[in-house]
Amino acid sequence: MREKSKTHVTLIILVLTILGLFLANRYLDAYKIRIINLSGIYVTLGLSMNLINGMTGMFSLGHAGFMAIGAYTVGILTMPVSMKQMNFFMQPIVPFLANVEWGFLPALLAAGLIAALFGVLIGAPVLRLTDDYLAIATLGFAEIIRVVFTNTQSLTNGALGLKGIPNYTNTWWSWGVALVTMWFISFLMKGTYGKAFLAIREDEVAARAMGINLFKHKVMSFSFGCFFAGVAGGLMAALLGTIDPNMFRITLTFNILLIVVLGGLGKIGGTVIAAVVVTVMMEALRFLDESIDLGLVQIKGIPGMRMVVFSIILIFVVIVREKGFLKRTKGRELTYVKN
Amino acid sequence: MGDVSIFLQHLTNGISLGSLYALIAIGYTMVYGILRLINFAHGDIFMLGVYLTFYGVIYTPLPWWLVFILAPLLTGFIGILLEKVAYKPLRGSARITILISAIGASFLLQNLGIVIFGGRPRAFPVPQLLNHVIKLGGVSINVVTFIIPAVSILLLIGLTYFTTKTKTGLAMRALSKDYETASLMGIDINRIISITFFMGSFLAAIGGILWGSRYPQLMPLMGAMPGLKSFIAAVVGGIGNITGAVIGGFILGLGEIMLVAFLPRLSGYRDAFAFVLLIIILLVKPSGLMGNKVTEKV
Numbered sequence: 173m174r175e176k177s178k179t180h181v182t183l184i185i186l187v188l189t190i191l192g193l194f195l196a197n198r199y200l201d202a203y204k205i206r207i208i209n210l211s212g213i214y215v216t217l218g219l220s221m222n223l224i225n226g227m228t229g230m231f232s233l234g235h236a237g238f239m240a241i242g243a244y245t246v247g248i249l250t251m252p253v254s255m256k257q258m259n260f261f262m263q264p265i266v267p268f269l270a271n272v273e274w275g276f277l278p279a280l281l282a283a284g285l286i287a288a289l290f291g292v293l294i295g296a297p298v299l300r301l302t303d304d305y306l307a308i309a310t311l312g313f314a315e316i317i318r319v320v321f322t323n324t325q326s327l328t329n330g331a332l333g334l335k336g337i338p339n340y341t342n343t344w345w346s347w348g349v350a351l352v353t354m355w356f357i358s359f360l361m362k363g364t365y366g367k368a369f370l371a372i373r374e375d376e377v378a379a380r381a382m383g384i385n386l387f388k389h390k391v392m393s394f395s396f397g398c399f400f401a402g403v404a405g406g407l408m409a410a411l412l413g414t415i416d417p418n419m420f421r422i423t424l425t426f427n428i429l430l431i432v433v434l435g436g437l438g439k440i441g442g443t444v445i446a447a448v449v450v451t452v453m454m455e456a457l458r459f460l461d462e463s464i465d466l467g468l469v470q471i472k473g474i475p476g477m478r479m480v481v482f483s484i485i486l487i488f489v490v491i492v493r494e495k496g497f498l499k500r501t502k503g504r505e506l507t508y509v510k511n
Numbered sequence: 512m513g514d515v516s517i518f519l520q521h522l523t524n525g526i527s528l529g530s531l532y533a534l535i536a537i538g539y540t541m542v543y544g545i546l547r548l549i550n551f552a553h554g555d556i557f558m559l560g561v562y563l564t565f566y567g568v569i570y571t572p573l574p575w576w577l578v579f580i581l582a583p584l585l586t587g588f589i590g591i592l593l594e595k596v597a598y599k600p601l602r603g604s605a606r607i608t609i610l611i612s613a614i615g616a617s618f619l620l621q622n623l624g625i626v627i628f629g630g631r632p633r634a635f636p637v638p639q640l641l642n643h644v645i646k647l648g649g650v651s652i653n654v655v656t657f658i659i660p661a662v663s664i665l666l667l668i669g670l671t672y673f674t675t676k677t678k679t680g681l682a683m684r685a686l687s688k689d690y691e692t693a694s695l696m697g698i699d700i701n702r703i704i705s706i707t708f709f710m711g712s713f714l715a716a717i718g719g720i721l722w723g724s725r726y727p728q729l730m731p732l733m734g735a736m737p738g739l740k741s742f743i744a745a746v747v748g749g750i751g752n753i754t755g756a757v758i759g760g761f762i763l764g765l766g767e768i769m770l771v772a773f774l775p776r777l778s779g780y781r782d783a784f785a786f787v788l789l790i791i792i793l794l795v796k797p798s799g800l801m802g803n804k805v806t807e808k809v
Contacts, residue, residue, distance in 0.1 A: 225607075229607075231607050231610060297790075297794055298790065298793065298794075301793055301797065303606050303607065303610070304547075304548075304549045304606065304610060305746075305793060305797065307549070307610060308549065308742065308743075308746070308789065309789065309790055309793055311739075312743075312785075312786035312789050312790055313786070313790070315739075315782065315783065315786050316783045316786050316787065319779070319780055319782050319783040320780075320783065322779065323779040323780060422735075423618075426614060426618055429611065429614065433611055437607075474626050475625060475626070475630055476622040476623075476624075476625030476626045476630070476731075477622075477626055479618060479621075479622035479625075480619060480622040480623055480626055482618075483615050483616075483618040483619035483622060484615075484619060486611070486612075486614075486615035486618075487596075487597055487612055487615040487616060487619065490601070490608055490611050490612045490615065491597075491600045491601060491612065
């Protein structure tokens with residue numbers, strides 16, 4: 173009975189999404205479509221980070237790095253050969269990639285898989301660190317990836333970035349991937365693996381005592397998260413058409429973290445709503461940064477004000493909802509002051 | 512002969528950068544020692560210190576040396592305020608929660624910096640006394656390169672005296688050893704935490720002034736990188752340990768300068784050096800060079 177009604181809810185959501193996208197594509201202008209695309213991508217990003225941070229309880233701040241890997245994979249693989257020659261005028265591109273031109277789907281899958289591979293390579297050594305050490309190590313890795321991409325001229329075109337990536341991303345792609353992510357993560361969390369992730373989040377020691385292989389499950393959750401981060405990075409690259417290493421600074425991770433915190437750590441529905449709300453707000457609050465001309469009065473925008481508002485929201489939410497979220501992780505092991 | 516003088520030049524540069532990292536790292540290590548919290552906003556406190564000095568020197572009639580003392584004191588109070596607003600309401604809750612709040616505070620300060628000070632880079636008003644080049648046996652060195660380590664060492668001696676000989680310092684060490692027991696012994700936790708934040712921020716601001724005298728370009732985001740690197744210095748040395756923070760700072764500063772000097776091909780990877788070092792240390796000796804071994808209690 174309960175299973176059945178859940179299937180109904182899923183179906184209704186699916187139909188509504190398709191209908192909504194259809195109507196949106198028909199009646200909205202390019203700017204609004206772009207926001208819808210971004211929302212879809214941020215849903216994927218928020219969910220993938222929530223899988224790592226909220227559901228498995230590992231505090232990772234490396235998302236921007238894995239997105240960068242995905243974005244560059246898609247950028248390099250899908251870019252037409254002639255465009256590559258124009259981009260790489262400082263140094264020619266490495267020969268084995270020079271004549272590659274893939275379709276979007278295989279490129280997206282490659283983006284996810286390469287990001288996941290890096291997730292395993294990076295995760296295997298650092299995931300035994302806890303809390304803040306893990307946060308700073310993953311942040312470090314994201315930063316290293318960015319620095320490496322800035323310096324590998326013949327692979328990523330260095331600081332110049334890539335221009336003219338084909339704009340494959342449309343609302344069907346961005347929301348299709350978002351729905352697949354949603355489905356996959358809820359499917360994962362229903363099964364044994366999901367239960368193991370939650371157990372690790374609640375209490376690592378107890379989980380280990382119950383026979384859960386900590387290492388295996390942590391690396392698994394981390395690389396799944398990285399896979400979707402890579403795919404989302406690829407979607408982002410094909411949406412914007414232009415990428416450079418400086419896009420993937422910690423600010424990007426901060427935006428995703430904001431979504432995860434607002435949506436609730438470990439919550440799928442909340443993350444989806446928060447992703448849409450934050451993306452729309454990011455655009456809606458743009459007036460804070462830019463001057464608006466109202467004819468008679470001119471309101472002078474202050475650059476940076478938007479992020480000030482968002483930072484205040486983040487701190488406020490964390491402080492206010494402190495009782496509500498993470499309630500179950502409030503064990504002795506995880507508290508602020510460890511004895 | 513030429514090689515030796517070039518090496519000496521790099522060495523002095525490395526030492527002065529290292530002592531800057533050390534000054535900032537102390538703030539991280541002291542706060543972590545007591546609260547087990549990475550104060551992500553520490554790098555931005557450093558930035559505030561530099562900007563306050565900048566405005567003090569340019570817009571007030573006060574002599575520069577007085578501003579160089581007043582600005583760090585003011586920064587210290589901002590540090591106390593930061594703790595009261597962003598961290599105190601969360602005391603006793605999950606560590607991830609507080610870490611998120613710290614990241615939020617860091618972004619708040621950075622963007623407030625952009626809003627208030629503007630995004631354009633400014634030039635730090637370096638006093639003439641600190642900014643002239645002297646020649647020492649064929650090596651020409653800016654005098655500030657010597658002043659930085661000298662000031663740092665003086666402050667370190669002061670800090671060591673404070674933490675080992677005074678009653679407040681004793682309370683601080685007690686809190687970092689065992690928070691719960693120490694609080695049962697009648698130590699006023701709020702006062703000690705405020706003092707810790709004050710001192711950390713004060714030292715960061717001094718580090719900021721010296722940093723500005725060495726690299727006189729101010730930007731609202733200037734605190735992010737030195738902040739992260741100094742945190743790494745604190746971890747490398749063993750977080751919670753002041754001597755460790757200093758050693759870590761020197762390792763990082765010297766390593767960075769030497770990497771650029773002797774492997775110019777890798778100079779683009781300068782910013783990655785610190786992170787590679789961090790990851791190696793975390794894997795080989797997670798408690799840092801001087802840290803106590805942490806045993807997991809079940």
